[in-house]
Amino acid sequence: MALRLYNTLSAKVEEFRPIEDNQVRMYACGPTVYDYGHIGNFRTFVAVDVLRRFLRQSEFNVRHVMNITDVDDKIIRNAARDGVGVKQYTAKYEKAFLEDAAALNIEQPILARATDHIPEMAKFIAELARKGFAYRAEDGSYYFRIAKFPAYGKLSKKDFAGMEDGARVDVDEYDKDNARDFALWKAPKPGEASWETSIGPGRPGWHIECSVMSMEELGETFDLHAGGEDLIFPHHENEIAQSEALTGKPFAHFWFHARFLLVEGEKMSKSLGNFFTLRDLVLKGHKPSSIRFLLASVPYRNQLNFTFDGLKQAATSVDRLRNFRMRLATSQFPAGANPAMAELACESGERMKAGMEDDLNTAQAQAAIFDMVRAANAAMDSGQLKKEDAAPLLAALEKFDEIFAVLKDDDAPKMKAIYDWAKAEGREKDVSQELLDAIRAQQLSDADIETKIAEMEQARRARNFKLSDAIRAELAAAGILVEQTKEGVRWRRK
Protein backbone atom coordinates (compact mmCIF):
# COMPACT_ATOMS: atom_id res chain seq x y z
CA MET A 1 0.00 0.00 0.00
CA ALA A 2 0.96 3.56 -0.44
CA LEU A 3 -0.21 6.89 0.82
CA ARG A 4 -3.46 8.06 -0.67
CA LEU A 5 -4.38 11.71 -0.32
CA TYR A 6 -7.29 13.83 -1.36
CA ASN A 7 -6.22 16.22 -4.07
CA THR A 8 -8.35 19.34 -4.29
CA LEU A 9 -7.27 19.82 -7.88
CA SER A 10 -8.63 16.49 -9.10
CA ALA A 11 -11.31 16.36 -6.39
CA LYS A 12 -10.34 12.75 -5.80
CA VAL A 13 -8.32 10.67 -3.42
CA GLU A 14 -5.18 9.71 -5.33
CA GLU A 15 -2.05 7.83 -4.63
CA PHE A 16 0.63 10.26 -3.64
CA ARG A 17 3.73 9.83 -5.74
CA PRO A 18 6.40 12.47 -5.76
CA ILE A 19 7.97 13.64 -8.99
CA GLU A 20 11.39 12.51 -7.95
CA ASP A 21 11.76 9.07 -6.37
CA ASN A 22 11.49 9.46 -2.65
CA GLN A 23 12.05 13.21 -2.55
CA VAL A 24 9.00 15.24 -1.57
CA ARG A 25 8.94 18.95 -2.20
CA MET A 26 6.07 20.64 -0.44
CA TYR A 27 5.01 24.17 0.23
CA ALA A 28 2.58 25.23 2.91
CA CYS A 29 0.98 28.61 3.27
CA GLY A 30 2.07 29.98 6.59
CA PRO A 31 0.81 32.77 8.78
CA THR A 32 0.30 36.41 8.08
CA VAL A 33 1.98 37.73 11.17
CA TYR A 34 -0.35 40.49 12.25
CA ASP A 35 -1.59 38.94 15.50
CA TYR A 36 -1.23 35.88 17.71
CA GLY A 37 -2.13 32.60 16.06
CA HIS A 38 -5.49 31.08 16.95
CA ILE A 39 -6.42 27.44 17.22
CA GLY A 40 -7.99 27.48 13.79
CA ASN A 41 -4.65 28.47 12.32
CA PHE A 42 -2.99 25.76 14.30
CA ARG A 43 -5.38 23.11 13.16
CA THR A 44 -4.08 23.64 9.67
CA PHE A 45 -0.47 23.75 10.76
CA VAL A 46 -0.85 20.62 12.84
CA ALA A 47 -2.47 18.87 9.87
CA VAL A 48 0.44 19.82 7.64
CA ASP A 49 2.86 18.73 10.34
CA VAL A 50 1.13 15.36 10.57
CA LEU A 51 1.44 15.01 6.81
CA ARG A 52 5.10 15.97 6.88
CA ARG A 53 5.85 13.56 9.71
CA PHE A 54 4.01 10.72 8.05
CA LEU A 55 5.78 11.32 4.76
CA ARG A 56 9.08 11.11 6.56
CA GLN A 57 7.99 8.00 8.37
CA SER A 58 7.13 6.59 4.98
CA GLU A 59 10.79 7.08 4.09
CA PHE A 60 10.46 10.13 1.94
CA ASN A 61 12.94 12.95 2.19
CA VAL A 62 10.82 16.00 2.75
CA ARG A 63 11.76 19.48 1.72
CA HIS A 64 9.05 21.57 3.33
CA VAL A 65 8.91 25.31 2.80
CA MET A 66 6.55 27.69 4.53
CA ASN A 67 6.08 31.37 3.92
CA ILE A 68 5.79 34.04 6.53
CA THR A 69 3.70 36.82 5.11
CA ASP A 70 5.11 39.91 6.71
CA VAL A 71 3.53 42.58 4.57
CA ASP A 72 -0.17 43.01 3.85
CA ASP A 73 -3.00 45.45 4.45
CA LYS A 74 -3.68 44.41 8.01
CA ILE A 75 -0.03 44.56 8.95
CA ILE A 76 0.34 48.00 7.45
CA ARG A 77 -2.80 49.19 9.19
CA ASN A 78 -1.87 47.76 12.58
CA ALA A 79 1.72 48.93 12.43
CA ALA A 80 0.50 52.43 11.66
CA ARG A 81 -1.98 52.21 14.51
CA ASP A 82 0.80 51.23 16.90
CA GLY A 83 3.17 53.79 15.45
CA VAL A 84 5.87 51.28 14.62
CA GLY A 85 7.51 50.12 11.43
CA VAL A 86 6.24 47.11 9.56
CA LYS A 87 9.33 45.07 10.31
CA GLN A 88 9.21 45.87 13.99
CA TYR A 89 5.53 45.06 14.10
CA THR A 90 5.78 41.70 12.38
CA ALA A 91 8.91 40.57 14.22
CA LYS A 92 6.94 40.27 17.44
CA TYR A 93 4.20 38.13 15.96
CA GLU A 94 6.52 36.02 13.90
CA LYS A 95 8.45 35.18 17.04
CA ALA A 96 5.21 34.39 18.87
CA PHE A 97 4.05 32.19 16.03
CA LEU A 98 7.25 30.20 15.97
CA GLU A 99 7.11 29.75 19.74
CA ASP A 100 3.51 28.59 19.58
CA ALA A 101 4.26 26.18 16.76
CA ALA A 102 7.17 24.79 18.75
CA ALA A 103 4.93 24.42 21.80
CA LEU A 104 2.65 22.27 19.67
CA ASN A 105 5.63 20.23 18.50
CA ILE A 106 5.15 21.42 14.96
CA GLU A 107 8.44 20.83 13.22
CA GLN A 108 9.79 23.96 11.72
CA PRO A 109 9.81 24.07 7.92
CA ILE A 110 12.23 26.09 5.87
CA LEU A 111 10.93 29.62 6.27
CA ALA A 112 10.59 32.18 3.51
CA ARG A 113 9.64 35.77 4.27
CA ALA A 114 7.80 37.86 1.75
CA THR A 115 9.82 40.99 2.43
CA ASP A 116 13.04 39.14 1.67
CA HIS A 117 11.88 38.45 -1.89
CA ILE A 118 10.59 41.76 -3.20
CA PRO A 119 13.03 42.10 -6.12
CA GLU A 120 12.23 38.58 -7.32
CA MET A 121 8.54 39.39 -7.20
CA ALA A 122 9.08 42.46 -9.34
CA LYS A 123 10.97 40.38 -11.83
CA PHE A 124 8.22 37.77 -11.86
CA ILE A 125 5.58 40.42 -12.51
CA ALA A 126 7.63 42.07 -15.24
CA GLU A 127 7.88 38.73 -16.98
CA LEU A 128 4.14 38.15 -16.69
CA ALA A 129 3.58 41.59 -18.21
CA ARG A 130 5.98 40.80 -21.03
CA LYS A 131 3.99 37.68 -21.80
CA GLY A 132 0.72 39.60 -21.74
CA PHE A 133 -0.63 38.03 -18.55
CA ALA A 134 -0.20 41.19 -16.54
CA TYR A 135 -0.78 44.86 -17.18
CA ARG A 136 0.09 48.05 -15.49
CA ALA A 137 -2.67 50.38 -14.34
CA GLU A 138 -2.40 54.13 -14.45
CA ASP A 139 -1.37 54.44 -10.85
CA GLY A 140 1.50 51.97 -11.27
CA SER A 141 -0.30 48.92 -9.87
CA TYR A 142 -0.09 45.65 -11.78
CA TYR A 143 -2.94 43.23 -12.29
CA PHE A 144 -3.19 39.70 -13.58
CA ARG A 145 -5.32 39.38 -16.69
CA ILE A 146 -7.58 36.43 -15.94
CA ALA A 147 -9.06 36.37 -19.42
CA LYS A 148 -5.66 35.32 -20.74
CA PHE A 149 -5.62 32.23 -18.55
CA PRO A 150 -8.46 29.90 -19.56
CA ALA A 151 -7.73 27.36 -16.85
CA TYR A 152 -8.62 29.94 -14.21
CA GLY A 153 -11.04 28.30 -11.76
CA LYS A 154 -9.76 24.75 -12.13
CA LEU A 155 -8.81 24.40 -8.50
CA SER A 156 -11.88 25.99 -6.93
CA LYS A 157 -14.18 24.55 -9.62
CA LYS A 158 -15.50 27.91 -10.55
CA ASP A 159 -16.68 28.72 -14.01
CA PHE A 160 -15.49 32.06 -15.25
CA ALA A 161 -16.31 31.33 -18.87
CA GLY A 162 -18.78 34.16 -19.06
CA MET A 163 -16.12 36.73 -18.42
CA GLU A 164 -14.88 38.73 -21.31
CA ASP A 165 -11.60 40.41 -21.72
CA GLY A 166 -11.89 44.14 -21.54
CA ALA A 167 -15.29 44.22 -19.93
CA ARG A 168 -15.39 46.88 -17.29
CA VAL A 169 -17.88 45.52 -14.84
CA ASP A 170 -17.02 47.19 -11.61
CA VAL A 171 -17.01 50.94 -11.46
CA ASP A 172 -15.12 50.93 -8.19
CA GLU A 173 -12.27 49.09 -9.78
CA TYR A 174 -11.98 51.22 -12.87
CA ASP A 175 -8.27 50.55 -13.08
CA LYS A 176 -8.82 46.90 -13.83
CA ASP A 177 -9.77 45.50 -17.20
CA ASN A 178 -11.97 42.97 -15.47
CA ALA A 179 -13.34 42.95 -11.95
CA ARG A 180 -11.88 39.48 -11.38
CA ASP A 181 -8.38 40.53 -12.25
CA PHE A 182 -6.31 40.51 -9.12
CA ALA A 183 -3.50 42.71 -7.93
CA LEU A 184 0.04 41.54 -8.42
CA TRP A 185 1.57 44.76 -7.32
CA LYS A 186 0.07 47.69 -5.46
CA ALA A 187 1.17 51.21 -6.16
CA PRO A 188 2.38 53.06 -3.08
CA LYS A 189 0.06 55.13 -0.99
CA PRO A 190 1.19 57.89 1.34
CA GLY A 191 2.39 56.55 4.66
CA GLU A 192 2.45 52.92 3.53
CA ALA A 193 5.43 50.65 3.33
CA SER A 194 6.83 50.68 -0.18
CA TRP A 195 9.78 49.20 -2.04
CA GLU A 196 11.69 50.58 -4.99
CA THR A 197 11.87 47.92 -7.66
CA SER A 198 12.47 47.34 -11.32
CA ILE A 199 8.75 47.75 -11.98
CA GLY A 200 8.50 50.89 -9.91
CA PRO A 201 7.67 51.64 -6.29
CA GLY A 202 5.01 49.78 -4.37
CA ARG A 203 4.35 46.60 -2.49
CA PRO A 204 3.38 43.08 -3.49
CA GLY A 205 -0.16 41.83 -3.87
CA TRP A 206 -1.31 38.97 -1.72
CA HIS A 207 -0.58 35.94 -3.86
CA ILE A 208 2.64 36.73 -5.58
CA GLU A 209 4.93 35.91 -2.68
CA CYS A 210 3.88 32.28 -2.60
CA SER A 211 4.46 31.78 -6.30
CA VAL A 212 7.86 33.39 -6.17
CA MET A 213 9.12 31.75 -3.01
CA SER A 214 7.79 28.28 -3.69
CA MET A 215 9.36 28.20 -7.14
CA GLU A 216 12.58 29.59 -5.84
CA GLU A 217 12.85 26.97 -3.10
CA LEU A 218 11.23 24.02 -4.83
CA GLY A 219 11.37 24.57 -8.56
CA GLU A 220 8.74 25.44 -11.14
CA THR A 221 6.81 22.25 -10.51
CA PHE A 222 6.70 20.60 -7.14
CA ASP A 223 4.78 17.88 -5.36
CA LEU A 224 2.37 19.34 -2.90
CA HIS A 225 0.96 22.65 -1.84
CA ALA A 226 -0.98 22.95 1.41
CA GLY A 227 -3.10 25.40 3.33
CA GLY A 228 -6.43 26.02 4.98
CA GLU A 229 -9.56 25.41 2.95
CA ASP A 230 -10.30 29.11 2.71
CA LEU A 231 -7.18 29.55 0.62
CA ILE A 232 -8.53 27.47 -2.26
CA PHE A 233 -10.10 30.59 -3.60
CA PRO A 234 -8.81 33.07 -4.36
CA HIS A 235 -5.31 32.56 -3.02
CA HIS A 236 -4.33 29.22 -4.46
CA GLU A 237 -6.33 29.70 -7.64
CA ASN A 238 -4.39 32.89 -8.20
CA GLU A 239 -1.09 31.26 -7.39
CA ILE A 240 -1.78 28.66 -10.04
CA ALA A 241 -2.72 31.32 -12.56
CA GLN A 242 0.41 33.40 -11.99
CA SER A 243 2.77 30.50 -11.81
CA GLU A 244 1.50 28.46 -14.71
CA ALA A 245 1.12 31.56 -16.85
CA LEU A 246 4.77 32.32 -16.24
CA THR A 247 6.25 28.88 -16.75
CA GLY A 248 3.71 27.11 -18.90
CA LYS A 249 4.18 24.12 -16.63
CA PRO A 250 2.02 22.61 -13.90
CA PHE A 251 2.63 24.34 -10.60
CA ALA A 252 1.91 21.82 -7.83
CA HIS A 253 0.69 18.28 -8.38
CA PHE A 254 -1.21 17.85 -5.14
CA TRP A 255 -3.29 20.44 -3.37
CA PHE A 256 -3.88 19.66 0.29
CA HIS A 257 -6.45 21.63 2.25
CA ALA A 258 -7.38 21.35 5.91
CA ARG A 259 -10.96 21.96 6.89
CA PHE A 260 -11.95 24.68 9.30
CA LEU A 261 -12.80 23.83 12.86
CA LEU A 262 -15.79 24.84 14.94
CA VAL A 263 -15.53 25.93 18.54
CA GLU A 264 -18.25 24.59 20.80
CA GLY A 265 -20.27 23.80 17.70
CA GLU A 266 -20.09 27.25 16.20
CA LYS A 267 -17.87 29.06 13.84
CA MET A 268 -15.06 30.68 15.74
CA SER A 269 -15.47 34.41 15.80
CA LYS A 270 -14.58 37.23 18.08
CA SER A 271 -18.17 38.39 18.31
CA LEU A 272 -19.36 34.98 19.54
CA GLY A 273 -16.72 35.02 22.25
CA ASN A 274 -15.37 31.65 21.14
CA PHE A 275 -12.20 32.94 19.54
CA PHE A 276 -9.08 31.53 21.14
CA THR A 277 -5.42 31.91 20.48
CA LEU A 278 -3.15 29.10 21.56
CA ARG A 279 -1.98 31.36 24.35
CA ASP A 280 -5.52 31.95 25.56
CA LEU A 281 -5.94 28.22 26.03
CA VAL A 282 -2.67 27.77 27.84
CA LEU A 283 -3.53 30.66 30.14
CA LYS A 284 -6.68 28.73 30.98
CA GLY A 285 -4.44 25.87 32.05
CA HIS A 286 -4.65 23.57 29.03
CA LYS A 287 -1.53 21.71 28.05
CA PRO A 288 -0.03 22.13 24.59
CA SER A 289 0.00 18.35 24.26
CA SER A 290 -3.76 18.17 24.89
CA ILE A 291 -4.33 20.82 22.28
CA ARG A 292 -2.15 19.08 19.73
CA PHE A 293 -3.77 15.74 20.41
CA LEU A 294 -7.24 17.15 19.97
CA LEU A 295 -6.30 19.00 16.80
CA ALA A 296 -4.71 15.88 15.35
CA SER A 297 -7.48 13.52 16.44
CA VAL A 298 -9.96 14.39 13.77
CA PRO A 299 -8.88 13.67 10.20
CA TYR A 300 -7.92 16.91 8.50
CA ARG A 301 -10.75 16.93 5.96
CA ASN A 302 -13.46 16.68 8.58
CA GLN A 303 -14.89 19.50 10.50
CA LEU A 304 -13.46 19.34 13.99
CA ASN A 305 -15.58 20.53 16.85
CA PHE A 306 -13.14 22.03 19.30
CA THR A 307 -14.64 21.99 22.80
CA PHE A 308 -13.30 22.41 26.29
CA ASP A 309 -14.76 19.08 27.21
CA GLY A 310 -12.88 17.59 24.28
CA LEU A 311 -9.72 19.25 25.46
CA LYS A 312 -10.06 17.57 28.86
CA GLN A 313 -10.70 14.26 27.17
CA ALA A 314 -7.62 14.72 25.03
CA ALA A 315 -5.56 15.37 28.15
CA THR A 316 -6.82 12.14 29.69
CA SER A 317 -6.05 10.23 26.52
CA VAL A 318 -2.51 11.57 26.42
CA ASP A 319 -2.06 10.61 30.07
CA ARG A 320 -3.19 7.11 29.26
CA LEU A 321 -0.53 6.80 26.60
CA ARG A 322 2.14 8.31 28.80
CA ASN A 323 1.24 6.04 31.70
CA PHE A 324 1.42 3.08 29.41
CA ARG A 325 4.85 3.99 28.16
CA MET A 326 6.13 4.61 31.66
CA ARG A 327 4.79 1.30 32.88
CA LEU A 328 6.33 -0.51 29.96
CA ALA A 329 9.65 1.24 30.33
CA THR A 330 10.05 0.98 34.09
CA SER A 331 8.44 -2.27 35.17
CA GLN A 332 10.21 -5.56 35.77
CA PHE A 333 8.82 -8.37 33.67
CA PRO A 334 9.48 -12.08 33.85
CA ALA A 335 12.27 -13.30 31.62
CA GLY A 336 11.52 -14.53 28.14
CA ALA A 337 9.26 -13.49 25.34
CA ASN A 338 5.60 -13.91 24.54
CA PRO A 339 5.24 -14.14 20.76
CA ALA A 340 1.72 -12.80 21.00
CA MET A 341 3.10 -9.46 22.16
CA ALA A 342 5.48 -8.96 19.26
CA GLU A 343 2.62 -9.88 17.01
CA LEU A 344 0.38 -7.37 18.74
CA ALA A 345 2.95 -4.62 18.24
CA CYS A 346 3.40 -5.53 14.62
CA GLU A 347 -0.30 -5.69 13.94
CA SER A 348 -0.89 -2.34 15.62
CA GLY A 349 1.86 -0.77 13.60
CA GLU A 350 0.29 -2.05 10.44
CA ARG A 351 -3.18 -0.86 11.36
CA MET A 352 -1.74 2.51 12.20
CA LYS A 353 0.04 2.72 8.89
CA ALA A 354 -3.03 1.58 6.99
CA GLY A 355 -5.07 4.28 8.69
CA MET A 356 -2.56 6.99 7.93
CA GLU A 357 -2.16 5.87 4.35
CA ASP A 358 -5.90 6.25 3.94
CA ASP A 359 -5.82 10.00 3.51
CA LEU A 360 -4.26 10.49 6.93
CA ASN A 361 -7.01 8.90 8.97
CA THR A 362 -5.60 9.85 12.33
CA ALA A 363 -8.67 8.56 14.15
CA GLN A 364 -7.97 5.07 12.82
CA ALA A 365 -4.34 5.32 13.80
CA GLN A 366 -5.36 6.24 17.31
CA ALA A 367 -7.84 3.41 17.55
CA ALA A 368 -5.03 1.02 16.60
CA ILE A 369 -2.68 2.28 19.27
CA PHE A 370 -5.32 2.31 21.98
CA ASP A 371 -6.26 -1.25 21.16
CA MET A 372 -2.63 -2.18 21.59
CA VAL A 373 -2.39 -0.31 24.87
CA ARG A 374 -5.37 -2.11 26.30
CA ALA A 375 -4.19 -5.54 25.22
CA ALA A 376 -0.66 -4.95 26.48
CA ASN A 377 -1.86 -3.54 29.79
CA ALA A 378 -4.01 -6.60 30.25
CA ALA A 379 -1.02 -8.81 29.47
CA MET A 380 1.04 -6.95 32.04
CA ASP A 381 -1.69 -7.38 34.64
CA SER A 382 -1.83 -11.10 34.05
CA GLY A 383 1.91 -11.63 33.84
CA GLN A 384 1.73 -12.62 30.19
CA LEU A 385 4.05 -9.86 29.13
CA LYS A 386 7.70 -10.88 29.28
CA LYS A 387 10.92 -8.97 29.43
CA GLU A 388 11.63 -9.11 25.73
CA ASP A 389 8.16 -7.95 24.79
CA ALA A 390 8.65 -4.40 26.00
CA ALA A 391 10.91 -3.34 23.16
CA PRO A 392 8.59 -4.05 20.21
CA LEU A 393 5.63 -2.51 22.02
CA LEU A 394 7.61 0.58 22.86
CA ALA A 395 8.76 0.77 19.27
CA ALA A 396 5.17 0.72 18.03
CA LEU A 397 4.34 3.46 20.49
CA GLU A 398 7.27 5.53 19.29
CA LYS A 399 6.10 5.08 15.74
CA PHE A 400 2.76 6.48 16.78
CA ASP A 401 4.44 9.37 18.50
CA GLU A 402 6.57 10.18 15.48
CA ILE A 403 3.27 11.39 14.05
CA PHE A 404 1.29 12.57 17.04
CA ALA A 405 4.16 13.91 19.12
CA VAL A 406 2.44 14.04 22.48
CA LEU A 407 4.28 11.53 24.63
CA LYS A 408 7.16 13.66 25.77
CA ASP A 409 6.11 15.28 28.99
CA ASP A 410 7.43 18.78 28.48
CA ASP A 411 4.22 20.71 28.88
CA ALA A 412 5.15 22.42 32.09
CA PRO A 413 8.14 24.42 30.81
CA LYS A 414 6.15 25.47 27.76
CA MET A 415 3.33 26.62 29.98
CA LYS A 416 5.78 28.42 32.19
CA ALA A 417 7.10 30.32 29.17
CA ILE A 418 3.59 31.47 28.30
CA TYR A 419 3.01 32.41 31.91
CA ASP A 420 6.14 34.57 31.79
CA TRP A 421 4.93 36.12 28.56
CA ALA A 422 1.57 36.94 30.12
CA LYS A 423 3.30 38.69 32.98
CA ALA A 424 5.49 40.65 30.61
CA GLU A 425 2.44 41.68 28.59
CA GLY A 426 0.49 42.72 31.65
CA ARG A 427 -2.01 39.90 31.29
CA GLU A 428 -1.70 38.42 34.80
CA LYS A 429 -5.43 38.75 35.17
CA ASP A 430 -5.88 36.11 32.46
CA VAL A 431 -3.72 33.56 34.26
CA SER A 432 -5.92 30.80 35.63
CA GLN A 433 -5.44 28.80 38.79
CA GLU A 434 -5.10 25.74 36.56
CA LEU A 435 -2.09 27.24 34.85
CA LEU A 436 -0.52 28.10 38.17
CA ASP A 437 -1.10 24.52 39.31
CA ALA A 438 0.42 23.17 36.13
CA ILE A 439 3.63 25.11 36.42
CA ARG A 440 3.99 24.69 40.14
CA ALA A 441 5.27 21.16 39.64
CA GLN A 442 8.33 22.70 38.05
CA GLN A 443 9.42 24.28 41.27
CA LEU A 444 10.61 21.08 42.88
CA SER A 445 13.69 19.53 41.33
CA ASP A 446 13.79 15.84 40.54
CA ALA A 447 16.29 15.40 43.37
CA ASP A 448 13.99 17.12 45.87
CA ILE A 449 11.17 14.90 44.79
CA GLU A 450 13.24 11.73 45.02
CA THR A 451 14.29 12.67 48.53
CA LYS A 452 10.71 13.18 49.59
CA ILE A 453 9.68 9.92 48.05
CA ALA A 454 12.47 8.08 49.84
CA GLU A 455 11.14 9.45 53.12
CA MET A 456 7.70 8.41 52.15
CA GLU A 457 8.77 4.88 51.34
CA GLN A 458 10.62 4.57 54.58
CA ALA A 459 7.49 5.62 56.45
CA ARG A 460 5.42 3.13 54.49
CA ARG A 461 7.79 0.30 55.27
CA ALA A 462 7.51 1.22 58.92
CA ARG A 463 3.76 1.20 58.39
CA ASN A 464 3.65 4.80 59.48
CA PHE A 465 0.84 5.58 57.10
CA LYS A 466 0.03 8.83 58.75
CA LEU A 467 3.46 10.20 57.83
CA SER A 468 3.49 8.66 54.35
CA ASP A 469 0.06 10.06 53.59
CA ALA A 470 1.19 13.45 54.78
CA ILE A 471 4.14 13.33 52.41
CA ARG A 472 1.89 12.17 49.60
CA ALA A 473 -0.41 15.08 50.27
CA GLU A 474 2.49 17.49 50.37
CA LEU A 475 3.79 16.26 47.04
CA ALA A 476 0.30 16.28 45.57
CA ALA A 477 -0.08 19.88 46.60
CA ALA A 478 3.12 20.62 44.74
CA GLY A 479 1.71 18.94 41.65
CA ILE A 480 3.55 15.64 42.01
CA LEU A 481 1.69 12.38 41.78
CA VAL A 482 3.30 9.33 43.40
CA GLU A 483 2.27 5.82 42.47
CA GLN A 484 3.12 2.65 44.31
CA THR A 485 3.11 -0.37 42.07
CA LYS A 486 4.14 -3.97 42.33
CA GLU A 487 7.37 -3.06 40.62
CA GLY A 488 8.17 -0.07 42.80
CA VAL A 489 7.50 3.62 43.08
CA ARG A 490 6.82 5.88 40.15
CA TRP A 491 6.11 9.55 40.15
CA ARG A 492 5.16 12.18 37.66
CA ARG A 493 4.23 15.78 37.47
CA LYS A 494 0.52 16.26 37.05
Added chain:
RNA sequence: GGCGCGGUACCCAAGUGGUAAGGGAGAGGUCUGCAAAACCUUUAUACGUCGGUUCGAUUCCGACCCGCGCCUCCA
Protein backbone atom coordinates in the same frame (compact mmCIF):
# COMPACT_ATOMS: atom_id res chain seq x y z
C1' G B 1 -28.52 31.97 -5.98
C1' G B 2 -23.80 28.83 -7.69
C1' C B 3 -20.22 25.05 -5.99
C1' G B 4 -18.77 21.71 -1.95
C1' C B 5 -18.74 19.02 2.95
C1' G B 6 -21.25 16.93 7.01
C1' G B 7 -25.47 15.21 10.47
C1' U B 8 -23.36 8.01 14.16
C1' A B 9 -24.59 6.67 21.74
C1' C B 10 -24.14 11.56 27.46
C1' C B 11 -19.55 14.14 24.89
C1' C B 12 -15.58 13.78 20.99
C1' A B 13 -15.26 10.60 16.81
C1' A B 14 -13.95 6.28 12.87
C1' G B 15 -16.33 2.94 9.61
C1' U B 16 -19.05 -0.66 6.43
C1' G B 17 -24.29 -3.28 1.26
C1' G B 18 -25.33 -8.08 5.69
C1' U B 19 -27.44 -5.11 11.79
C1' A B 20 -21.71 -0.41 14.46
C1' A B 21 -13.72 1.17 15.79
C1' G B 22 -11.39 4.11 19.44
C1' G B 23 -11.15 7.89 23.38
C1' G B 24 -13.72 10.41 27.33
C1' A B 25 -17.76 10.32 30.83
C1' G B 26 -21.38 7.23 33.79
C1' A B 27 -22.60 2.42 36.43
C1' G B 28 -20.90 -2.25 38.59
C1' G B 29 -16.65 -5.30 39.69
C1' U B 30 -11.18 -6.98 40.36
C1' C B 31 -6.67 -5.17 42.47
C1' U B 32 -5.35 -1.97 46.60
C1' G B 33 -3.39 0.35 54.02
C1' C B 34 -4.42 5.26 51.41
C1' A B 35 -3.63 7.22 46.56
C1' A B 36 -2.73 6.29 41.53
C1' A B 37 -2.51 3.24 37.49
C1' A B 38 -4.51 -0.95 35.18
C1' C B 39 -7.99 -4.74 33.85
C1' C B 40 -13.13 -6.90 33.33
C1' U B 41 -18.49 -6.11 32.61
C1' U B 42 -21.96 -2.52 31.10
C1' U B 43 -24.03 2.11 28.22
C1' A B 44 -26.64 2.96 19.80
C1' U B 45 -32.88 -3.16 18.12
C1' A B 46 -34.82 3.27 13.76
C1' C B 47 -26.26 5.56 12.46
C1' G B 48 -30.92 13.71 10.85
C1' U B 49 -36.26 12.93 8.54
C1' C B 50 -39.23 10.70 4.64
C1' G B 51 -39.35 7.81 0.37
C1' G B 52 -36.80 4.49 -3.39
C1' U B 53 -33.27 0.51 -5.23
C1' U B 54 -31.93 -4.35 -2.96
C1' C B 55 -32.90 -10.84 -0.36
C1' G B 56 -30.88 -7.14 2.96
C1' A B 57 -28.97 0.06 3.84
C1' U B 58 -26.50 3.35 8.71
C1' U B 59 -23.57 2.46 4.21
C1' C B 60 -26.36 3.40 -2.82
C1' C B 61 -30.30 6.99 -5.11
C1' G B 62 -33.99 11.09 -4.46
C1' A B 63 -36.46 14.78 -1.59
C1' C B 64 -36.60 17.48 2.79
C1' C B 65 -34.72 19.54 7.58
C1' C B 66 -30.35 21.18 10.19
C1' G B 67 -25.02 22.57 10.62
C1' C B 68 -20.55 24.24 8.05
C1' G B 69 -17.26 26.15 4.08
C1' C B 70 -16.02 28.93 -0.50
C1' C B 71 -18.12 32.38 -4.04
C1' U B 72 -14.88 40.57 -1.74
C1' C B 73 -7.16 39.01 1.44
C1' C B 74 -10.62 34.51 7.55
C1' A B 75 -6.19 28.70 8.58
